Amino acid sequence: MLPHTIKVACSNCNLRELCMPMQLDQQELERIDEVVATRKSIKRGASLFRSGEKFTSLYAIRTGFFKTTVATDDGREQVTGFQMAGEIIGLDGIVSDKHSCDAVALEDAEVCVMPFDRLEELSREVNALQHHVHKIMSREIVREHGVMLLLGSMRAEERVAAFLLNLVKRLHARGFSRSELVLRMTREEIGSYLGLKLETVSRTFSKFGDDGIVEVKQRHLRILDADALQRIVNPQVCH
Amino acid sequence: MLPHTIKVACSNCNLRELCMPMQLDQQELERIDEVVATRKSIKRGASLFRSGEKFTSLYAIRTGFFKTTVATDDGREQVTGFQMAGEIIGLDGIVSDKHSCDAVALEDAEVCVMPFDRLEELSREVNALQHHVHKIMSREIVREHGVMLLLGSMRAEERVAAFLLNLVKRLHARGFSRSELVLRMTREEIGSYLGLKLETVSRTFSKFGDDGIVEVKQRHLRILDADALQRIVNPQVCH
DNA sequence: CGGTATATTGACTTCATTCAATGCCAGTGG
């Protein structure tokens, strides 16, 4: 059983619309292919990079699901995000040439490795790529603003509702159901991301279940009333 | 009294080490000068840009002090950061060509306006500038990771202590005292940034005062025991 | 000098945490 030599090529990758949604001519597209040097598989539970390791590349997720975490000296850990197919991780490493967070696969995953010096080189020549890299970084900054808003000003139920809506929205953009999802992470990881304890996350799920807003069975989750979730996130102003 | 035409030039700006700390030859430096088109003054309380406005430029702060805020539909506001001389704001606008936060001057301020299309153009030609722009964005991402850690996993006293240490560190890097500072923002703004109510911020300051760690008189603050603050942020592990 | 912003402090409440017991499920080996 000879393995095919998998052609690593953005030009015929079905995730391109998520990962590199730019107007490029054929020639430019082929040049982009040069940047994506290799792919890499990461087993569930293994890390793609760890805090302190030398930064060399950005990674585009092809399949699988990651969490990124930062930690304090005294061992507390904070989940800073959950990433899925088409999303880019590793941006934290650019500033100091070292990664400052861990990226751990929550299920078996495959990523495209994009050596950053090659990416910089090519984006000097392909304007659309240059701007795209800037947009990816800006998007991450804006995403984090949203998380700060969540952590700084929302109550537990609002946080959990916002989390679920965000997750299902991103899954739906990837062709999954808009109402059904499987949580790839534990209650503790959700809690860490949302600034809550795992018991609070569990209780909130149960409460949403009692209210008929969602159906929760361990990690299987069905959203029955997305509008209700939305109203929990954005309490209506009367008028 | 004829005003001097102020030469807008990074090449002889005393903030260069903060804002553009790169190895550049004289010729490159002069090209950078071209990017910084103009300066702009912002009165205390006025905004440099607002959420929804068209994005055109990044801004390097020359003097003064800013806060950036995001808001929910239902009017809740979250301070996402406080910025001072040498720091760059506006990165949030790149992704969608619109700003997604407000930048408000907390004291009379002056900024250098850097049209972003010019910046992209020039960074295709000056490698060091390209990499510097990437580092600035990455630094902002890492900073926000730190805020997420703070908001998600620290208690009120830890947050306030971390906030004070961070602020005084940045001020000291700009030549100010390592122990004395004037808070440019209200208790409410500090609270919003830290995910606390203004009363909690006030009480925590008072507690630190009672414990002899700081001396607080309204917005004037003197740090008496920085080590104690550090221990509050990072509770010592015994060994 | 007066009025408004901001800050401090106290008393009480509330929401989330903590601690603890129990339940559920997937994977492993007898």
Added chain:
DNA sequence: CCACTGGCATTGAATGAAGTCAATATACCG
């Protein structure tokens, strides 16, 4: 195939940290 194990999830009861409401106090600005 079933029993066992260990990790994960749920739920309850008690606690506690921060929030809320309210009453001053202080300072800043026109």
